[in-house]
Amino acid sequence: xxxxxxxxxxxxxxxxxxxxxxxxxxxxxxxxxxxxxxxxxxxxxxxxxxxxxxxxxxxxxxxxxxxxxxxxxxxxxxx
Amino acid sequence: xxxxxxxxxxxxxxxxxxxxxxxxxxxxxxxxxxxxxxxxxxxxxxxxxxxxxxxxxxxxxxxxxxxxxxxxxxxxxxxxxxxxxxxxxxxxxxxxxxxxxxxxxxxxxxxxxxxxxxxxxxxxxxxxxxxxxxxxxxxxxxxxxxxxxxxxxxxxxxxxxxxxxxxxxxxxxxxxxxxxxxxxxxxxxxxxxxxxxxxxxxxxxxxxxxxxxxxxxxxxxxxxxxxxx
Numbered sequence: 001x002x003x004x005x006x007x008x009x010x011x012x013x014x015x016x017x018x019x020x021x022x023x024x025x026x027x028x029x030x031x032x033x034x035x036x037x038x039x040x041x042x043x044x045x046x047x048x049x050x051x052x053x054x055x056x057x058x059x060x061x062x063x064x065x066x067x068x069x070x071x072x073x074x075x076x077x078x079x
Numbered sequence: 080x081x082x083x084x085x086x087x088x089x090x091x092x093x094x095x096x097x098x099x100x101x102x103x104x105x106x107x108x109x110x111x112x113x114x115x116x117x118x119x120x121x122x123x124x125x126x127x128x129x130x131x132x133x134x135x136x137x138x139x140x141x142x143x144x145x146x147x148x149x150x151x152x153x154x155x156x157x158x159x160x161x162x163x164x165x166x167x168x169x170x171x172x173x174x175x176x177x178x179x180x181x182x183x184x185x186x187x188x189x190x191x192x193x194x195x196x197x198x199x200x201x202x203x204x205x206x207x208x209x210x211x212x213x214x215x216x217x218x219x220x221x222x223x224x225x226x227x228x229x230x231x232x233x234x235x236x237x238x239x240x241x242x243x244x245x246x247x248x249x250x251x252x253x254x255x256x257x258x259x260x261x262x263x264x265x266x267x268x269x270x271x272x273x274x275x276x277x278x279x280x281x282x283x284x285x286x287x288x289x290x291x292x293x294x295x296x297x298x299x300x301x302x303x304x305x306x307x308x
Contacts, residue, residue, distance in 0.1 A: 007219050011288035017269075039221050039295070046295040047263050049231065050248070053241045055147035063142070066164055 001025040006036045014044055123183045127174050138167060141184060144265075145191045151260040152195035154249060155202065162198055166191035181271070188265050189275040192257075196276075199253065209254050209278050209286070221292060223299035231302050247297040251290060258283055259290035 012018045125133035149162035261272045273283045
């Protein structure tokens with residue numbers, strides 16, 4: 001496998017979604033390619049940073065407005 | 080049922096709105112979602128049986144996350160609020176039809192994603208396509224090939240990293256952002272993402288690899304520049 005093949009399969013590799021033979025080929029390439037190893041590591045890290053990011057909490061005003069609307073609709077109150 | 084629950088003087092208040100703690104996965108993969116807590120099936124069963132406190136807990140537990148999802152998809156605050164509201168309303172209205180084939184949160188995410196997508200399409204008709212094949216792979220090759228040194232965690236406070244990531248996600252094209260958010264933020268599986276968006280698994284994968292690489296490029300460009308000013 002060459003660098004292009006690694007990049008094409010990087011997502012499947014990170015997800016553990018590769019055929020074992022293909023995975024072995026990919027890891028053999030990583031064994032001697034520093035750039036691809038770095039890209040895999042940084043992509044994995046990017047996903048982790050994204051996954052760990054916290055949602056911005058709803059402001060009190062927005063939360064209250066939404067809940068009022070929610071209750072009004074649930075109670076079928078058009079006001 | 081919910082009319083009965085939330086109307087009437089004796090009905091308990093719907094809102095005892097507690098701050099939601101975002102439960103992140105220490106290892107984002109394998110999927111599916113780790114945001115779901117073990118008591119969810121019992122809560123849903125209680126909600127379906129008319130327990131207002133259980134409904135209350137479900138809303139409190141997921142509203143921030145659902146709002147983030149609808150915000151991430153629509154990129155518009157007003158649409159995000161409407162989509163979130165309608166998603167909860169539809170979920171409650173159809174709770175009788177939810178039989179636990181998937182997790183409640185996954186089911187709710189699908190409803191919310193659909194509500195958000197409808198609004199995005201209304202705002203940007205013919206502007207993006209989630210299922211058109213992507214020709215070639217010349218756009219895949221990374222350009223940024225420098226180490227992040229020192230690590231972002233050593234350079235930035237957590238809240239700053241959150242802001243940086245949020246900005247970069249916002250800048251992604253719709254078709255990449257939506258798939259990335261469902262897969263890596265909401266932690267839906269590839270199959271669940273495909274089902275939620277009504278597209279093929281291969282369409283999800285081709286967009287996901289590009290979205291992840293684009294995010295890496297953006298973060299690399301940012302973090303390799305060193306410490307913030």
